[in-house]
Structures are given as C-alpha cells and as structure tokens.
Amino acid sequence: MVSQYGIKLATYLISFSYGDFCSKVCECLLSRGSLTLAQIIRFTELSRENVINCLRVLIHQNCVQAFSIQQEVAFGEAPKIVTQYTALFDNMIHKMRFPKFMQIVSKELGEDCLGIFEGLLQHGRLSLNQIIDRNKQTPDNSDVHVVRETFSRLLNARFVERCPAPEPFLAPHEEETPAKKRGTKSAKIAEAPKTIEQRALAAAAPMESIRFLMEIDTLTGTSEEKGMESQNIAMLDEKWKQDFSDAELSASGKKKEILWRVNFEEFMRRLRHKACMEYVIARLSDQSGIVLSAILELTRSSETRLKTDKSASLSINDIYDEVIKKDGGLGMDFERIRASLVQLGCQIPTTGIDETYSIDLKNIVELAQNEEVESVVLKRYGREAYRIFRLLSKSGRLLETDKISDTTFVEKKDTLKILYKLWKDGYLHMEKVSVNGPKQTLFLLWEMNKEPLWLRVLDEMYHAALNLRLRITYELDQEKEILQLPKEKLIGELEKRYKRLGKVRIILETSLMNLDDALMLFRDF
C-alpha cells in the first residue's frame, strides 16, 4: 500500500496534468486497491461517462492498468469474468521526473531524439505512424527514414518500449497455465509477484524478446508471441465492448498498431546508477567513481531487475578496457583500478587465475539512505543526537546505554534523554533487559528502528515534495499580475518583485528536484 502522503502527492500531480476527475479516480484506486468500473463509479460518485473517460486518459498515460480475473461465484453458476483497474503509483510520481529523463536522453542521444521522446512523455502512448505524423507537423520536420532511424536509436537505448497488453487475463490458478506457452513470462512471474496487481503487471508486460523490437508484423505472423498479442487484442475487444460503448471503443486502442511508450524502468536504472556514482565520488574518490561508472556501463544491459543487489561479475581486463575510455580514466593502471575496487568493497582474489569483480550496489544505496536519515536527525535533534544515531545506524545492532554514551562522548544523563526522545519519536527500538545479580539491574538496549522509520521518512518526503509544489503554486499565484505585465513595464518595485519571484522559483524547483533524488533513493532504488 502506498503511504498517505504518497497518495496525496500522486493525486496532486494527476490533477495538475489531467484535472480533478482523473485525480479523484486515482485517489480512489490508490487508497482502495484494484476496483471494477462499477465500484469506481460508486466510490467516486462520478458519472459513468466521466469515469470511463478518466480511465481512458489514465490508461493512455500509463497510470492505470486493466486486467481481468475470474470472479468467485456460487457453486453451479457459470464463472464470471470481471475487469479490474489498478493504479500505477510510481508512474504517476514519475511525472515529476520528466525533466530528468529528458536530460538523460539529450545527453546520450542528442537533441534530435528529444522531439520524439518528448511526444511520448506528453502523450503517454503513440504508434510509430503517429510519431511520424507528429514530426510532419513540426516546422523543421525530417524525412520518414530519419524519424524511423531516430526512433530506433531510442529503442536500442531502451528508452522506449512496447506498451503492455491492455488487459491480461489472470487465470485463477497460475500453476494451471501451461508453462511452455508462457516462456520467459512464467519465469518472470515465478520470481517475486505475490499480489494480484503484481501478477497483472507481469502478465501484461511484453516479452523481453519483442519489448525493444521495432520490425515485427503483428497482424500476419503465426509465432507464439504474435499469437499472444492478437489474443490480447481479441480479449480487449470483448472487454471494452462490455465496459465501454461502441462509439467509445472506436476512439480507443482498438487499432492494431503497436503502441510505444517511455520505458521508465531504464531511466530509473540509470538514475540509480548515477546516484551510486555520486555517492562514491563524494565519499570515496573520483577514481572509484570512474571505475564504478565503467562497471555499470558494461553490466547495465544484463540487469534484469531495477533493484539489482550486485552488479554482474567482470574480469579485470574488461574493467580496464572500459576505464581507459572514461574521462580521467586514461591514466589509470591495473594497480589503481584494483585499489579503487578495494575501496568499493571488493576483495582482491588471492589466486590470480580468475580475477573478477562485482560491486555491491545495494550496500551503496543503503549507505546513501542512511546519510539522508542521519542528516534529518542532525537537523531535528542536534549534533549529539546525530552522533548517537550514526553509531546505532553504523552498528546495526542493539547497544547498551552506557556503551553508547562512552563511544559518542555524550554525558550519561544526556545520552539517556536523547535516546528516549528518539525512541519516542519512532527512530529507535528499545529493549529492557534485567539482570539478576546480588542486585537487580536494568539495562536498556537500543537499536535503529529501520523498517518503520524508512517508511515514515519516505512518507514525510512525499509530504515535503507536495509542500514544495504547493508553495511554488502559491508564489506564482501571489505575483499573478506581475507575470501578466509586459517586460518593459517591469521597473522599480515591480522589477524587484519579478526578480524575487524568479529566485524563489529556482530555489523551490531545485530543492524539489534534489528531494526527488532522495525520494527515488528510498522508493525505487
């Protein structure tokens, strides 16, 4: 379940882009879980037409996924298939990150890919023909071949992917599905998914083999994959006919063209790598940063999940070859690379036969998370509390009050006060141990209360991000008249106010982008 302020931020973002009805539907789905159309109508008290329109927009914008399941019925009745809708929380929050995604694309592929990419961000899903049409309408339009070429570059970089199946059918019992037919997908399902929503997403995802494949004739093929695709489309026809009237249907995704969308997963992967690199550069050294970036570059395409714990193993030779291509990497020799690997937490193998290395990315992410929480403690509770908290977060186990006081050089009575306060506010977990000697003594043991604390910090960060957004809106609202004035009228006091607004916006917006980095650190990495 998404936390309270996570929902508030998501619905704010949706209402900002697609209006209040859509945001109402999102809120309903986010707080209640997957629902049928009838349920959404009942809970939101919106008209059927409004809800259908909202769902169409939200599906198109990749914020909602539909799936159908067989409903439990009384014995003897024919089984009923119902369509449910589930909200895709992370995709809603990603809206905030579009500038970051665009920056990655323009840095890696150049400005010409940006046009197509921006179109996909804005429209959610587009077919190649639509992309080509859109390009025709731009003033400096390019030839169809160029557009196709540009598009395939986006595809090769995995920045764009095939859209998921509109409405996968979830069999009541997974094990009954013939494993052979599902191929890679069944492997995907076996990996982790537990909830029905996760199963739906896994079932909807296009197979890896065609996910980034442009040239495929979906209408005539007979291969398994194509079979799946048309099966899905047929099913979609059925369902949409039930839920939406024919007129509505013709406007919706009935066209059998392949639809494309932005592959958020790839961007999150890159941002995760970037965060790891930044942490390493700030905390270890530039050289370790270069080595890490070389390793990530080489192993990125083999990562199958976003939250990969450890990078794939690479030989020292491969690492070297990539390192010297990097800025500042030319001067590095094997010895320096090994030294950096040690700093990155690797062990140098004692036998030289198979010298391979893998980086513990999860550990780097955790260290960065710790720092984020620690600095909140510093700000809210002061330096001594910071020292105490850091001790507990570094040790990761229960420590006794006196031990804490001795290690941190904080007076015993102050230590107890601080520990108590942090415990009361949910940062720490406490255990009482009484020892029966000649006298009964009571010891207090303390530990960082990691899991609940992390969730709370995350929720507070969603809250803070929402606050930043609201303050930006408020500041703009305050200076509405000034913003409407022509430039030449902005003199004296007015000019001052205009300039102030500019600065305020920069502060708020950069803070929001930085805060979002921290949000991803806790939620996505």
Place this chain on the structure above:
Amino acid sequence: MSRSLETSSLKRKRPEVDPLGLVDAERAILNAIKNKKDLGIWVRDIKQETKLTDHVVNKSLKSLLARKLIKEVVNIQYKGKKHYMAVEFEPSKEVSGGVWYVDGNLDKELVNVMKQLCLRCIRVQKVATLERVHEHLKKQQVVNFEISSQHVSDILNSMVLDNEIIEVKSTGLGAYYSIPIGTVCYRFDSSPAVAKGSKLGAFASIPCGACPRISLCTPDGVISPSTCVYYTKWLNIDF
C-alpha cells in the same frame, strides 16, 4: 526490635581496643567500605550490609570522613547517589568513567583538545592509521596521563561518527603508499561537504526536513505550506 538487639550486641564487643580509636559501628562501616575497594559503596548499601540505623551510619560516616579514612566519590553511573570509598583507593574506571571524566562529569575540554590534535595529525599526514596517530600524540606529551591506543581509538571513532574524518581501507597507493592494502586508516577530506562536518541530505536542507510540525501541516490547514513561516524565512534569506 532487632535493631536494638544488634546495637546491644555491638556494645558487648566494645572491650576490644581499636588501634584507630574507632567504635564498633565505625569499624563495621569502614570494613564494608574497604571491602568494595576501588568501586566504592552507596550509603544505602552500607546500611543494608551493616544493619545499623540511619542515625548511626550517618554519624559514623561523618566521623570517618573527619579522620580522613574515607572519601566521597561520584559514581558516574549513579550521580545522585552518595558513594564512599576508602582513601587509599582511586575510583575504578567504571566509577569515574575513566580518563574522560572529572568528578563524574565528561571532560569536554579534554575531549575537544584531543580531537583537535588528532585532526591536525591526520590533516598533515592526509591519511593515518591508529598507530600513527597514537605515536604522534605520545610524542607531543600533551596530557598528564599515559595515553593508550584505546584512548586514541575512542577519539577517532567519535570523530568518524561526527563525519569530521572518514574511515577508509588503505589502497596502498598515493597517500596510502606506506600503509598495507586493506588496513583501516583515517582520512581527512577537504571537500566542502565534509569540511562542514557532514553533508546535509536533500530532505534535511529544506524547511520541512527539519520541521517539528510536519505532522500537523496540511495543504489547507492552519499550518500549511502557503502560510508557513519557515518557508518565508528560508526564501527571504538571499534578498
């Protein structure tokens, strides 16, 4: 009842002559105190052990103090409780808190001086192992006690917790050339983030990250981001 019996039994022993001229009650108390050696003993425990009345105990303690046979000590574990110790003992580490404590209080001055010295040593050497810092401090002879490697380690650890120095493993290269690979050492980092003592996280650098009222703050409530005073203050800093 039992009390009066005991006093009378003590009285009966009186004929033995005490070399220090102590009465029985005083002797009993002094023994109880001496038995605890460098740990000292709390008044209530004396009473329990000797089974003497409050009045007798207090009177005897006064007299023993006046004869300089015992002393009052502060036990850092139980600061509010009066503890006594025989004069020939020095409070143990558990009682006094060790070199970092004077009269039961943390000697912040000393700790700070030591931190400064360690920091200077590490700054000059760029990276240093515990042994090196220890050697350096011993040579300087700045304190009036024998400085142990544990003392130095205490100080360095607290500086790591404060983010004033960074604990790293030697790479055997560059500044680390004389330190075997993998050895734990301490590094001074002059990058601005570390110079400040700690790097502020993204959340902590905005008002909401430090806000004590975040749980009361709602978009349309009395406390809200548009009316927030912390924001107003924050956004006005630069103008």
